[in-house]
Amino acid sequence: MKIGSVELPSPFVIAPMAGMTDSAFRRLVKRHGGCGLVVTEMVSSEGLVRGIDRTLEYAEYTEEERPVSIQIFGGDPDKMAAAAQIVEGMGADIVDVNMGCPVPKIAKHNAGCSLMREPSHAATVINAMAKAVKIPVTVKMRAGWNDQSRNAPDLARMVQDAGAAAVTIHGRTAEQSYSGSADWELVSGVARALSIPVLGSGDCIEPQQVVDRLRSGVSGVLVGRGILRNPWLLAQAADLAAGRVPREVTPRERGQFLLDYIDLLVNERINEHDGFRHLPPCTSGLTPETALTPEPWALGPAARVARGRGRWVVNKLRALCAWYSKGFERGSHLRIRVNAAASVQELRDIIGEFFFQEASATVRAREMCQGL
Numbered sequence: 269m270k271i272g273s274v275e276l277p278s279p280f281v282i283a284p285m286a287g288m289t290d291s292a293f294r295r296l297v298k299r300h301g302g303c304g305l306v307v308t309e310m311v312s313s314e315g316l317v318r319g320i321d322r323t324l325e326y327a328e329y330t331e332e333e334r335p336v337s338i339q340i341f342g343g344d345p346d347k348m349a350a351a352a353q354i355v356e357g358m359g360a361d362i363v364d365v366n367m368g369c370p371v372p373k374i375a376k377h378n379a380g381c382s383l384m385r386e387p388s389h390a391a392t393v394i395n396a397m398a399k400a401v402k403i404p405v406t407v408k409m410r411a412g413w414n415d416q417s418r419n420a421p422d423l424a425r426m427v428q429d430a431g432a433a434a435v436t437i438h439g440r441t442a443e444q445s446y447s448g449s450a451d452w453e454l455v456s457g458v459a460r461a462l463s464i465p466v467l468g469s470g471d472c473i474e475p476q477q478v479v480d481r482l483r484s485g486v487s488g489v490l491v492g493r494g495i496l497r498n499p500w501l502l503a504q505a506a507d508l509a510a511g512r513v514p515r516e517v518t519p520r521e522r523g524q525f526l527l528d529y530i531d532l533l534v535n536e537r538i539n540e541h542d543g544f545r546h547l548p549p550c551t552s553g554l555t556p557e558t559a560l561t562p563e564p565w566a567l568g569p570a571a572r573v574a575r576g577r578g579r580w581v582v583n584k585l586r587a588l589c590a591w592y593s594k595g596f597e598r599g600s601h602l603r604i605r606v607n608a609a610a611s612v613q614e615l616r617d618i619i620g621e622f623f624f625q626e627a628s629a630t631v632r633a634r635e636m637c638q639g640l
């Protein structure tokens with residue numbers, strides 16, 4: 269599958285998820301295979317243009333994640349075009365526009381899903397961006413704002429005409445938020461009507477669902493919450509699509525994923541070789557006078573540790589485990605213990621006990637039963 273001139277090695281994509289799909293998580297999913305594209309968490313066009321340090325951090329990615337799409341939000345055509353140029357300057361392969369976020373904080377600024385309420389303005393934004401950059405500009409939208417306005421089919425055509433290279437549709441309205449189920453009929457209808465690739469998003473939890481959705485006529489499938497529960501989901505879907513039995517994941521592998529995630533977070537920007545991490549142009553070009561805020565990476569590892577990296581890692585693990593612990597035995601027990609952990613070492617101990625010691629005890633018990 270190709271988006272503009274960008275070739276995707278697989279049609280399965282990690283959906284953007286604010287607060288969840290950071291670079292460390294994306295790298296680990298990518299290492300398991302089956303993933304054709306990663307999309308960053310959404311970043312503010314305003315923050316990019318003003319050089320706000322937190323925004324710039326969210327847009328970072330590492331070389332091993334390629335192809336990479338950086339998702340931005342905003343409603344001002346000039347600022348969105350300028351932000352797209354910053355994204356292009358960071359070396360990203362694709363710039364994606366968020367037209368799906370229903371959160372009032374975003375929507376009230378004429379951004380996210382509220383752009384779907386003003387289709388011609390939305391098309392103006394895409395047109396300004398497509399003229400400003402050479403990399404493909406893509407759009408991620410919902411089915412519409414509400415049931416009275418399920419206008420994704422019209423808007424998708426309008427952004428295609430304005431220069432978008434691909435469209436993703438999450439088949440729910442903004443008003444639905446996450447209730448009900450995603451309307452894949454609508455998504456595949458749009459896929460049939462457009463000449464650019466149309467990707468679908470929504471409710472894929474099992475590998476077979478990912479493959480079935482792909483066969484419904486879309487060019488690709490984005491997986492969101494399912495991948496937070498099972499980071500091997502895209503690899504398993506790729507196994508199925510290739511006619512192989514989907515790989516099994518052992519409790520030890522599940523535990524190792526969390527330990528690896530902790531290690532990547534703890535060592536972020538410390539043990540990484542030059543050129544591996546793609547920083548926004550201003551991190552190398554801006555001086556303290558031109559940057560509006562001090563940049564954390566300019567402070568050095570020791571200062572960052574002092575700024576509470578441990579607490580940040582603990583919070584990241586709590587957020588992931590809320591999803592990751594769903595659907596497996598004693599998952600709630602893990603969740604409660606991780607939520608009570610106060611340090612990175614405590615987290616490692618809990619994971620070790622839960623996935624390694626308890627897992628081997630279960631295997632031993634099974635072996636003993638089989639021997640009886």
Ligand SMILES: Cc1cc2nc3c(=O)[nH]c(=O)nc-3n(C[C@H](O)[C@H](O)[C@H](O)COP(=O)(O)O)c2cc1C
Nearest residue numbers: 283284285286310408438469470471472491492493
């Ligand atoms: C915690 C969370 C954060 C999300 N953040 C974003 C985001 O930043 N940008 C975006 O376009 N969609 C975002 N989404 C929507 C997902 O990309 C996806 O379209 C939606 O969850 C439906 O797919 P799923 O059923 O596979 O989760 C988010 C979803 C969740 C659950």
